[in-house]
Amino acid sequence: MRLETTRIDIGTTRPLVLLNTVDATELGAHPLDRLRIEENGTTTGIVKVTDELVEQGVLGVTEPLHHVRGPIDVALAGTPQSVQYVRKKLNDIELEDDELEAIVKDIHENRLSDIELSAYVSAVYANGLSLQETKHLTRAMTDIGRQLSWDAPVVADKHSIGGVAGNCVTPIIVSIVAAAGLTMPKTSSRAVTSPAGTADVVEVFCDVEFSMDEIESIVAEANGCLVWGGGVDLSPVDDAIIRAENPLSIDPPGQLMASVLSKKRSAGSTHVVIDIPYGEGAKVESLADSRELADDIKRVGAHLDVAVTCAITHGTEPIGHGVGPVLEARDILAVLHGEGPESLRLKSVRLAEMLLTHCGVDASAADILESGAALERFRHIVAAQDGDPDVEPDDLEPGSESTTVRAERSGVVTSVDNRQLCDLARRAGAPKDSRAGLVIHKSTADPVEPGDDLYTIYAETGNKRAAAETLAADREPIRVRSKTDALVEQR
Incomplete structure (x- = not known):
C-alpha cells in the first residue's frame, strides 16, 4: 500500500505510526502490529489505529520517525523474534546469550512496543535473572552503546x-x-x-x-x-x-x-x-x-x-x-x-x-x-x-506550597520509613518538580512532644501539595510511640 505521510506529535519515544481504520482494515493491521516502511531502506513502526487523527491514505508518523517523508510504500512486518524470548522469560525459563542479545538489540532499535518492554521488565521482576544471564545481559548492554576511555590508569x-x-x-x-x-x-x-x-x-x-x-x-x-x-x-x-x-x-x-x-x-x-x-x-x-x-x-x-x-x-x-x-x-x-x-x-x-x-x-x-x-x-x-x-x-529555595506534619503525642521516634517518605516526595511532584519534596525534622530515637515538627512537605502547586497531604493522612512515615510502647517494640 502506498501512503502519504504527516508528522504527529504525541510525546512518545516509541516509533509509532497512526493508520486510518479503513487503511488498517485493508492491510489487515491491528494495534501493536508492525508496519514495514520502505523509504531509503526499511524502517519499522508500531501500529496505532484511529478514525480521526489521520485521513484515509495518510500515515501519521511520531517523532522517532519524523525523518520518513511520503509518499511511501508500507506493508505488514513480522513480530521481532525477541518477543518470543520475552514470553520465554515470562514462563521462568533461563535465556541463552543470543536471546538476551536479541532483546537488547530490539530495545535499542525501538522495535518493541511499550507493552512488550513492560512485559520484559515484569518478567525479570517476577522471575529474576541468573548470574549467568546477568553477566551476558550486562555485556550486551555495554556493547550496544558508546564507551569512554581515559589515559589515566585508574578511573x-x-x-x-x-x-x-x-x-x-x-x-x-x-x-x-x-x-x-x-x-x-x-x-x-x-x-x-x-x-x-x-x-x-x-x-x-x-x-x-x-x-x-x-x-x-x-x-x-x-x-x-x-x-x-x-x-x-x-x-x-x-x-x-x-x-x-x-x-x-x-x-x-x-x-x-x-x-x-x-x-x-x-x-x-x-x-x-x-x-x-x-x-x-x-x-x-x-x-x-x-x-x-x-x-x-x-x-x-x-x-x-x-x-x-x-x-x-x-x-x-x-x-x-x-x-x-x-x-x-x-x-x-x-x-x-x-x-x-x-x-x-x-x-x-x-x-x-x-x-x-x-x-x-x-x-x-x-x-x-x-x-x-x-x-x-x-x-x-x-x-x-x-x-x-x-x-x-540559601540561594536554593524549595517550592512555595508547604505543609508541616506535627506530632500528636509525646514519646519517641521508633522508625523512619524510607519508602513512605519517597512516596510522599514523589506525590508532591519530585523529581519532575525540582523544588518539591520533603524536609525531615526527626530521626529514630529522637524524643518528641505534642506539636513538634516531624516533616515538611514542599510542592510547586497547591494541587500537588494537597495530593501529598492526602497520602500523608493515610501513612505514618515517622512513627512516634510512647516510651513504654517503644520498649515493647524493641523487644
Missing part, C-alpha cells in the same frame, strides 16, 4: 543501588576524590523509584547533558564531572528500560546489576565502590540479601574487568534532611561548607575513604573535606559544567 567511580531517601552523597564523594588527584568522570542516571537521582540533584547546580568531547574537556579541566549518562549514549538500552520501570516503581536485582555495571564499564571506570543500603524500607531488606547481592555484583564486575568493592550500609532511614532535587542540593552544599546533616557527612566521608583506598591512594577523605579542598573542587566542576560556582545553600 574511580561510585554508585548506590538507591532506595534511601536523601542519599545524596555522590557529589560530595566526587569532589573529595577529584581533589585527591584521581580521575572521576561520574555519569549518573535520573530517578527510577526515588524522588531524585544524582543527575536530577546536580541539575539544580549546572547542566548535566554533554557530548563525549565536552565530558572529556570537563574532566581534563576538573579531574571529574557529574553528568547524565543517558545524554551520551552510554548503555542507552538502560535508559529505555528505566523508562519502563519508572511507572511500576520496580528495580529487580539482576536488571539493577546490569544497569549499574554496564554504565560503569561504558564510562571507562576501572575501580568502583557500590553502596548497598539495607533495612526496612530499603530496596534490600536483610543483611544476608545485601551480602549476596554484593557478591554477585563483584562477580559481574570481574566479568567486565572492573574492580568492584561494595559498602553494605544501613538504609533504615534517610541520609540527610532533604528529599527531592533542590532540598538535597542544599544539604550537599551545607556539608561541603563544613555544616549540614551529620549523617550525610559521615556516609560521604566513609565511602570516599573506601574509594581512595580501593584505588590505592593514601589520603584522608575527612581532611580533604574539612580543609575546603572538596568545596573548591565542587565549584570547579560546577563552573566547568556551565553552572554558578558561587551558589550558596
Whole structure:
C-alpha cells in the first residue's frame, strides 16, 4: 500500500505510526502490529489505529520517525523474534546469550512496543535473572552503546543501588576524590523509584547533558564531572528500560546489576565502590540479601574487568534532611561548607575513604573535606559544567506550597520509613518538580512532644501539595510511640 505521510506529535519515544481504520482494515493491521516502511531502506513502526487523527491514505508518523517523508510504500512486518524470548522469560525459563542479545538489540532499535518492554521488565521482576544471564545481559548492554576511555590508569567511580531517601552523597564523594588527584568522570542516571537521582540533584547546580568531547574537556579541566549518562549514549538500552520501570516503581536485582555495571564499564571506570543500603524500607531488606547481592555484583564486575568493592550500609532511614532535587542540593552544599546533616557527612566521608583506598591512594577523605579542598573542587566542576560556582545553600529555595506534619503525642521516634517518605516526595511532584519534596525534622530515637515538627512537605502547586497531604493522612512515615510502647517494640 502506498501512503502519504504527516508528522504527529504525541510525546512518545516509541516509533509509532497512526493508520486510518479503513487503511488498517485493508492491510489487515491491528494495534501493536508492525508496519514495514520502505523509504531509503526499511524502517519499522508500531501500529496505532484511529478514525480521526489521520485521513484515509495518510500515515501519521511520531517523532522517532519524523525523518520518513511520503509518499511511501508500507506493508505488514513480522513480530521481532525477541518477543518470543520475552514470553520465554515470562514462563521462568533461563535465556541463552543470543536471546538476551536479541532483546537488547530490539530495545535499542525501538522495535518493541511499550507493552512488550513492560512485559520484559515484569518478567525479570517476577522471575529474576541468573548470574549467568546477568553477566551476558550486562555485556550486551555495554556493547550496544558508546564507551569512554581515559589515559589515566585508574578511573574511580561510585554508585548506590538507591532506595534511601536523601542519599545524596555522590557529589560530595566526587569532589573529595577529584581533589585527591584521581580521575572521576561520574555519569549518573535520573530517578527510577526515588524522588531524585544524582543527575536530577546536580541539575539544580549546572547542566548535566554533554557530548563525549565536552565530558572529556570537563574532566581534563576538573579531574571529574557529574553528568547524565543517558545524554551520551552510554548503555542507552538502560535508559529505555528505566523508562519502563519508572511507572511500576520496580528495580529487580539482576536488571539493577546490569544497569549499574554496564554504565560503569561504558564510562571507562576501572575501580568502583557500590553502596548497598539495607533495612526496612530499603530496596534490600536483610543483611544476608545485601551480602549476596554484593557478591554477585563483584562477580559481574570481574566479568567486565572492573574492580568492584561494595559498602553494605544501613538504609533504615534517610541520609540527610532533604528529599527531592533542590532540598538535597542544599544539604550537599551545607556539608561541603563544613555544616549540614551529620549523617550525610559521615556516609560521604566513609565511602570516599573506601574509594581512595580501593584505588590505592593514601589520603584522608575527612581532611580533604574539612580543609575546603572538596568545596573548591565542587565549584570547579560546577563552573566547568556551565553552572554558578558561587551558589550558596540559601540561594536554593524549595517550592512555595508547604505543609508541616506535627506530632500528636509525646514519646519517641521508633522508625523512619524510607519508602513512605519517597512516596510522599514523589506525590508532591519530585523529581519532575525540582523544588518539591520533603524536609525531615526527626530521626529514630529522637524524643518528641505534642506539636513538634516531624516533616515538611514542599510542592510547586497547591494541587500537588494537597495530593501529598492526602497520602500523608493515610501513612505514618515517622512513627512516634510512647516510651513504654517503644520498649515493647524493641523487644
